[in-house]
Amino acid sequence: MKTNFMFVLLLCSSSLMAAAPDYTQKIxxxxxxxxxxEENVLTYRSNVVITQGSMQMKADQLEINARAGKGKEIYLATGKPVTxxxxxxxxxxxxxxxxxxRYEPLSRTLTLTGDAELTQSGSVVKASSIKYNVEKQQLxxxxxxxxxxxxxxxxxxxNNP
Incomplete structure (x- = not known):
């Protein structure tokens, strides 16, 4: 039996944000x-760093699968751990x-599996797998x-006066 838990973090978003959202920037x-x-698949190894705006991911290996076409790439990072x-x-x-x-830029979704842990605004969620929408900040x-x-x-x- 699986335990399901839906947790939505609603944070204030600033309309005065100066920079473009991370997901609109180059990777x-x-x-x-x-x-x-291989045809439409790239594999990187050792000290892999993926950067998109302020987003940064570090892994031991990264496979980019672009078989579904431009703009539909899937980034699969593995490591001990991936951060x-x-x-x-x-x-x-x-x-x-x-x-x-697993990062899917098109849906702006990050899926964490294997001893998954996500920390946001001082709160921590730990599970076997976590699915996080980086645009909506929902998990x-x-x-x-x-x-x-x-x-x-x-x-x-x-703050005490």
Missing amino acids: QIDADNLVSV YSQMQADGKTVTAQALEM SAESDKTKRVTTIFTPEEK
Whole structure:
């Protein structure tokens, strides 16, 4: 039996944001090696860094599958762990880690699997898998029967006069 948990984080979005949203910016990949170039599939290995605006992902290996056509690429990063960070419009950073991350720029979706953990605004969600929409800042988490979804909320600190 699987445990499902839907958790939606609604954060204030700033209409005064000066920079274009990260998902509209180019994606840059740096790695020690480009080891495989198959038809519409690229594989990078060792010290892989994927950057798009303020979004940064670090992995041991990255496979980019472009078989579905331009603009529909799928980025599959693996590592021990893969790490992710992104600055939000409110200046706070979202961080995540997992053994595998699948990024789909078209749907702006990041799927974390294997010891998945996402931290946002001081709160942490841990699960077997987490699906996160980087544009809407919404997530859903799911765990198998041997592990449960865990959420830790950190209270906001009050400023005492």
